[in-house]
Amino acid sequence: MDHGASSYRRFLQGDDSGFEEIVRTYSDGLILYLCGYVSDFHLAEDLCEDTFFRLLVKKPRFDGRSSFKSWLYTIGKNLATDHLRRAKRYQTAEYERDYPDGDTPERKLLKEEQRVQLYRALQTLKTEYRCALYLLYFEGFDMEQTAKHLGKTKHQTETLVWRAKNALKGKLEEEGFVYEEP
Numbered sequence: 759m760d761h762g763a764s765s766y767r768r769f770l771q772g773d774d775s776g777f778e779e780i781v782r783t784y785s786d787g788l789i790l791y792l793c794g795y796v797s798d799f800h801l802a803e804d805l806c807e808d809t810f811f812r813l814l815v816k817k818p819r820f821d822g823r824s825s826f827k828s829w830l831y832t833i834g835k836n837l838a839t840d841h842l843r844r845a846k847r848y849q850t851a852e853y854e855r856d857y858p859d860g861d862t863p864e865r866k867l868l869k870e871e872q873r874v875q876l877y878r879a880l881q882t883l884k885t886e887y888r889c890a891l892y893l894l895y896f897e898g899f900d901m902e903q904t905a906k907h908l909g910k911t912k913h914q915t916e917t918l919v920w921r922a923k924n925a926l927k928g929k930l931e932e933e934g935f936v937y938e939e940p
Contacts (some may be wrong), residue, residue, distance in 0.1 A: 762827055762830065765783070766780060784830055787896075788831060788834050789803055792834050795888070796842060797881060801841070802838075805841065812833060824907075825903065835889075876930070879930050880892075882929055886922075887921065888922075889908065890922050891919065891922050891926065904919075
């Protein structure tokens with residue numbers, strides 16, 4: 759059982775610190791994932807709060823068929839999907855990123871420019887492509903977890919990721935992206 763599942767189990771048994779651990783552990787990643795899905799940072803924050811509120815109030819059952827993180831992200835994605843159905847529009851996202859200590863200002867600026875360029879290119883991709891790439895490369899899901907989360911077979915997900923990478927590469931090359939590490 760992963761750490762999130764044990765924290766959730768403790769919360770369900772009345773230990774509020776379990777819920778606090780879940781929020782601390784998963785909120786940043788969930789916000790970024792939802793931001794990639796809804797293309798609006800502030801909306802993603804609201805949806806993240808709604809996700810945790812749902813855990814707090816409704817206390818849905820976690821059956822352990824997937825990782826806790828995948829289960830939590832699915833709740834967030836479902837809330838986002840419901841919101842998008844009602845809103846029927848997408849908004850531009852804001853993007854902020856912390857830097858590791860010790861980087862020079864020049865190096866930080868170059869890395870940030872590359873991140874922004876990559877993030878903007880990601881935002882131009884189909885939602886399905888963005889989500890697949892985000893889960894694999896930013897959240898560390900493996901191909902099977904990503905497939906399950908997206909409701910596809912592993913083979914379909916591999917094909918989707920291949921197409922998403924090609925689309926992203928094409929977009930980055932159009933914009934003159936430099937692949938070298940700073």
